[in-house]
Amino acid sequence: MYSQGLIGADGTTDEDEAFLQHFQSRIDAEQKIEPNDAMPEGYRRTLIRQISQHAHSEIVGMLPEGNWISRAPTLRRKAALLAKVQDEGGHGLYLYAAAETLGISREEMTEQLLTGAAKYSSIFNYPTPTWADIGAIGWLVDGAAIMNQIPLCRCSFGPYARAMIRICKEESFHQRQGYEIMLTLCSGTPEQKQLAQDSLDRWWWPSLMMFGPHDSDSTHSDQSMAWKIKRFSNDELRQKFIDATVPQAEFLGIKMPDPDLEWSEKRGSYDHGPIDWDEFWRVVKGGGKCSKDRISDRQAAWDNGAWVREAALAYADKVRARQATAAPTPVAAE
């Protein structure tokens, strides 16, 4: 039956009213939905879309920072950056595994990324020309990611919520690592401080865009909030991020590139200037400075890894065949 009240976020649902109401009552009672539970098709598809896009973002997000591993200024910085990038690979893997519980394979998700059917975060289409960008990514990009992801630890879908708990712990280390790079640069020579300022100028607006379009242009928010996948709207989280980050820039002694940024006593929040949504949509649609490189790098990694996947599958087949022909293990005498 077509249900007007609980239409799936990615299309219509066939489920009848009683089924949908029962599902919604579980959500309203804050019960976690697990992979084998009955769920509306729209809920399943919304989660596959969001979790797989999140996983792709983590994996593509390794590329801008990977660019600096071999050029990190000290051994300590190199070790920390290597660990951070490795964590991001791990986050991608937990998230792919969470999405797989919903009935999509890793191969399908990868194909969707490589053909452009699935998105990944706009932020990773910007270049990292200086070392300060590694500081700005940790401070701002991980900072924005944490603001968005802490509420996802309470997402109604169990595997996603549980993956987010560990991911958020690691992201906070990443954020501090980035802020510490910025602090070191800002306490250094005027040239080093200028590098930090230039990086803030380039990353501030794209970081605000990470939270997604204005609420009025967000196609999925209403349904995702009703299903308690999202707990806050895009604009609410963006505002929380601005309010938390402006004092951090003041402490560093560098300036946000927004002449309209001003504390509003009335709202108890910062007012900010207009976000360039044309730039956001251009980047989301593949027109970012690094968009083509990011996808061709992922394609090359997928192609170059084919022999590893084939070998792992052949080995798993061999182990299965050996187990099938092996004599049953004798039961130990008491």
Ligand code: FAQ
């Ligand atoms: N970039 O209706 P909404 C990280 C798309 S992880 C590209 O508001 P929704 C860790 C959206 O998909 C960063 N596309 O969508 C790290 C939709 O298009 P669709 C990733 C965007 O899903 C740090 C359309 O616009 N984090 O940084 C973006 O309700 C450092 C309409 O938008 C996550 O993925 C965007 N920024 O809300 C790694 C968190 N924003 O799918 C390395 C989980 C929106 O219909 C280094 N995801 N779109 O074709 C979410 O919380 C949500 O999906 C939002 C978007 C808030 C991102």
